[in-house]
Amino acid sequence: MIEKEATFFSEGSRLQATLYYPDSLAGDGPHPALIVNSGYQGFNEFYPKMFARQMTERGYICLGFDYRGMADSEGEKGTVLIEQQVEDIRNAVTFLQSQEDVDNRRIGLIGWGMGAANVILAGEKGGNVAGVAALNGFYDGPRWLKSIHTYDEWTRIVDEVQQDRTRRVLEGESRLADTFAHYPLDPATEDYVGKELSQVYGFGHPTRVQFTESIMDLRVEKVVADLAPTPLFIGHGSRNTLHPFDEASSLYAAAASPKTLYTIDGRHNDFMFVDHPEFVVLCDRLREFFDEAFLASTSPARSVSA
Numbered sequence: 001m002i003e004k005e006a007t008f009f010s011e012g013s014r015l016q017a018t019l020y021y022p023d024s025l026a027g028d029g030p031h032p033a034l035i036v037n038s039g040y041q042g043f044n045e046f047y048p049k050m051f052a053r054q055m056t057e058r059g060y061i062c063l064g065f066d067y068r069g070m071a072d073s074e075g076e077k078g079t080v081l082i083e084q085q086v087e088d089i090r091n092a093v094t095f096l097q098s099q100e101d102v103d104n105r106r107i108g109l110i111g112w113g114m115g116a117a118n119v120i121l122a123g124e125k126g127g128n129v130a131g132v133a134a135l136n137g138f139y140d141g142p143r144w145l146k147s148i149h150t151y152d153e154w155t156r157i158v159d160e161v162q163q164d165r166t167r168r169v170l171e172g173e174s175r176l177a178d179t180f181a182h183y184p185l186d187p188a189t190e191d192y193v194g195k196e197l198s199q200v201y202g203f204g205h206p207t208r209v210q211f212t213e214s215i216m217d218l219r220v221e222k223v224v225a226d227l228a229p230t231p232l233f234i235g236h237g238s239r240n241t242l243h244p245f246d247e248a249s250s251l252y253a254a255a256a257s258p259k260t261l262y263t264i265d266g267r268h269n270d271f272m273f274v275d276h277p278e279f280v281v282l283c284d285r286l287r288e289f290f291d292e293a294f295l296a297s298t299s300p301a302r303s304v305s306a
Helices: 047-057 082-097 113-128 143-149 149-171 187-195 210-216 245-254 277-297 301-303
Strands: 001-012 013-020 029-039 059-067 103-113 131-135 230-239 259-266
Touching: 001 082, 001 149, 013 047, 013 143, 029 047, 029 082, 029 113, 029 259, 029 277, 047 059, 047 103, 082 103, 082 113, 082 210, 082 259, 103 113, 103 277, 113 210, 131 277, 143 210, 143 245, 143 277, 149 210, 230 277, 245 259, 259 277
Parallel strands: 029 059, 029 103, 103 131, 131 230, 230 259
Antiparallel strands: 001 013, 013 059
């Protein structure tokens, strides 16, 4: 895999990015491309790069980047807002469209974890991608938060979010809190994070409480049907206890065709190693999905209807 460092701007903030190319890229471009988007407290250096290693082998150009405020991207540290990350992804699409070796009709989005909701929202709003893959995500913020907290914890969180809103209005900023104050990890994910993700530069910065309000405003299922006719691939771990499988099945029921629900034999990220058999198979399924989506996006019928 060949790496080329790049930057682009998202609503005035310069974001750090990397273009990933296959070792041997055919000269008959322009070529299909994927933007791989990380989840909460994820960075280009980890999951996007991991997917890029596999997907460049399958012939795709890939783009990974750090969201605003993450690693060395500009933006306020500790501010994590889903709506801003969606803007970052939409601007990443525009950046990729400006690359001469990329086929504008064959751009796809991959979103991991919290990034799964992001790519659906970005694809629905922009309408300029040929396929969207949402992996191990959650798609209704309050429902998910309630699923991982007791009733007493949930009511406390609601109170803290309201108090923080008042603080932002009267004092001008949201309070910084522990990284996982309202986003507790299940034991398996916590073990993986401690061994793998915690080593990534910039990981673990305190996050403002406004982030939780952003989650509580998340209602992807209300808009996912509007993503059509862009194909949607939903991949989810069958034993995921951080983001329960019901999140995927509920999203699938709300989505319009064309849609695919793929069950991963794993938890949230116990299979997330570049050479893990389950991860390799997932990338094979993604290749099949995007190949079909890109073929449809360049067909005469699709071109006429667009």
